[in-house]
Amino acid sequence: MPNYDYGYWEIAIEKHGRVKLPTALLKSLPEDERKSFWLTHGFGNHIMMWTEKSYRQQMDFLNSLDRNVIAVKKYRNAFLRNTACVECDSQDRFVIPKPLMELYKIDREVVLLLDNGKIEIWNAAEYHAEYDMDPEELNRLNESIHLGTYKSSEEQHDVS
Numbered sequence: 001m002p003n004y005d006y007g008y009w010e011i012a013i014e015k016h017g018r019v020k021l022p023t024a025l026l027k028s029l030p031e032d033e034r035k036s037f038w039l040t041h042g043f044g045n046h047i048m049m050w051t052e053k054s055y056r057q058q059m060d061f062l063n064s065l066d067r068n069v070i071a072v073k074k075y076r077n078a079f080l081r082n083t084a085c086v087e088c089d090s091q092d093r094f095v096i097p098k099p100l101m102e103l104y105k106i107d108r109e110v111v112l113l114l115d116n117g118k119i120e121i122w123n124a125a126e127y128h129a130e131y132d133m134d135p136e137e138l139n140r141l142n143e144s145i146h147l148g149t150y151k152s153s154e155e156q157h158d159v160s
Contacts, residue, residue: 007114010124013106017096019121025114026092033117034092039100040083045130047100047121054117096121 009022026034033051040055042048050058062079065072082103086094096106109124133141144150 005114005116007112009112011110011112013096013108013110014093017098017101017106018093019096019110021088021092021094022112023092025112025119028114029117035088037086037088037094037119038083039086039097039121041079041081041100042104042120044120045104045122045126047096047104047106049112049119049121051117 005028007025007028009025011020011022013019021034029051030053033053036052038050038052038055040048040050062076065076067073067076082097082099084097084100086096088094100106104121105123105126106121107123111120111122111124111127113120113122113127141150
């Protein structure tokens with residue numbers, strides 16, 4: 001079975017925040033990385049779900065930073081706050097910890113977005129509000145990125 005680095009799934013949340021991972025998503029991961037995951041704050045309005053390998057890479061990066069720098073300490077502490085290791089049961093289900101569910105407004109429907117061993121877990125409505133684009137808008141964004149003229153919303157509002 002081929003290993004795919006990317007994927008998108010919309011799924012319903014079961015009772016008490018239990019998520020059943022889609023078979024196609026699991027088959028996209030290395031066999032030894034399908035049962036245990038790390039959940040952390042995402043870089044955006046989502047939960048980040050890391051395979052062991054991708055989580056270790058992120059921790060290697062965090063551990064390379066100078067903890068004596070206040071901004072680094074703040075970043076580390078914020079990133080690690082509510083971090084949890086979750087194990088899948090025999091039916092490939094795991095439970096999202098309640099603090100993360102509340103913070104990211106996870107309730108009935110979620111979007112799972114696989115990107116190289118990292119899985120974003122989004123409230124489905126939040127995901128669609130953020131990323132639904134008509135074809136013209138997507139074309140303009142694509143062109144601006146390829147031409148190097150893309151500016152983030154922060155850059156667009158910077159008048160200094």
